[in-house]
Amino acid sequence: MSSAKNVVVAVVGATGAVGEVLLRVLEERQFPVRQLVPLASTRSAGKTITFAGEAVEVQVACPEAFEGVDLVFFAATGGLSKELAPEAVKRGAVVIDKSSTWRMDEQVPLVVPEINADALEKHRGIISNPNCTTTGLVMALEPIRRAAGLKSVVVTTFQAVSGSGTPGIEELDAQVKAKVAGEPAPEPTVFASPIAYNAVPFCGAAMDDGYLDEERKLLDETRKILGLPKVDVSVTCVRVPIPVGHSGAVLVETETPLSPEAAREALDAFPGVTVVDDPATGKFPTPAEVEGSDEVLVGRVRKDYGSDKLWLWEVSDNLRKGAATNAVQIAEALLERELV
Template identity: 50%
Template structure:
């Protein structure tokens, strides 16, 4: 297999996880560049038992690069187009291009075919959207989903390395009995607390994170008629997002039918034995690439409804692994 010149842009939690996943999946990396801001330039990162010096990102950084994996943030706005202008294919983890009609928004278990119409950039969806649509797609194929109601319980790692450190520090402060619990990442104390506030509030009363789940789900599923409402909540968990998802379908599915459908679906592990206290947990999903589904039951409030509990590692399947899986699809399709 041809070795590719790869650039990873960003050295935070997602960027480090991208490097880890590339190594684990034996992606054919020939020459590697690790790029970041001037503040991080000169640091070293490790990939496959070799140290790499982090370089400052400039337009010239992408000369000779085949694949550029952007870990998110402002770099995408500044440099993604510069990378494609120099011949690289960009897989971007930021929200910059997700709703651009000219840019595919891809989850390989759901819409891998969309990579074929890329024009240099492919967007990686929001972490909470990724795990949800992996669970929705097989149910949609079987019975057509009309409506989705979701409440998320999102780990602090979704807000970056500084958020992880803030939860650690605040937890220490609370456990020591300190009255003043300080923080800079979140608007309120996150330790031993839940914040129904991720990203900015919009005029309709929803947050930007919640509306991402609405619009991204419709785009990935290729069905703008699916009605979606979301409440996104940050919880004091280090890694692993959990979601309570209720769907209404055109054709009624029993819980047993849904369990069987999901058990056969790619990328899903069904953990659903409540009597044995077996259901998906964030601590078990952390470090894994699958989407875990359990608590599958028929919704007693509507004629054709199902309720699910969906859990995944937000740094892996919710970001890094999904991006690398997109790159693998490009390779299989001969598009890299």
């Protein structure tokens, strides 16, 4: 076990969209990093990144890179997590994985610390971080569940291009630049259709039953994190031309009726959630204002016309609370509980 001031940290995917934010969040939160080991592919090996004011060379991710490492954040590809996370655990490290590889494994805790930090106690070396869209959704659902129970959820997501990493951001940029210049936009390679000035109801990959794997992740992960294996979660995922910040329009059915006022109160009292909801001034949460923040912002809380269900709108920074910040919070909780 490492002492609280003595953690050797490796970041696999340190040069990617999530990895870069992760490094900044470790610095901001003054996570007690004794030594940082940034890892990536041969494409980035030898480059330097800056951490805590020092230049550190990026190395190739391989099993031997985990010798002497206490904690490894995986923010690369699912395939790499599958191959290398067990190698890191074998060498005594605890892994926090950002990919979907281990999330639904019964032996692997899937954790949003404000909701289910206790699940960390049973970890066997690997802990999963949820999908970036799931995290914002469950943060908005948990306070309502605690106040009035949860029967069913219907959600349509509006997902930023950075949810597909640096290539997603670059594809939007290139298409917008071409549109502005009046030139033909480059063919899409990351998204199913052109994303500039568009909305694309397709995130991830199609499954045989007509759903997208992203939609299935939201259903399965919400059930696992909330510990409600039977709750109905109906999902439509849409990619929108926004750099950072995932949103969801959510219809929530509670076990007992909950007024919008009581829901706002429960949401605002929950750590990590802030209510921004002022119809008189038109002040509601937007992705542009959540970028760079760790809060999940919730607004448009209102009663459904035809039922006791509640509508709400939630937004979160997919690279921070949806990915890096949540992972660092997991690491902090592990240290607090002396589980690393």
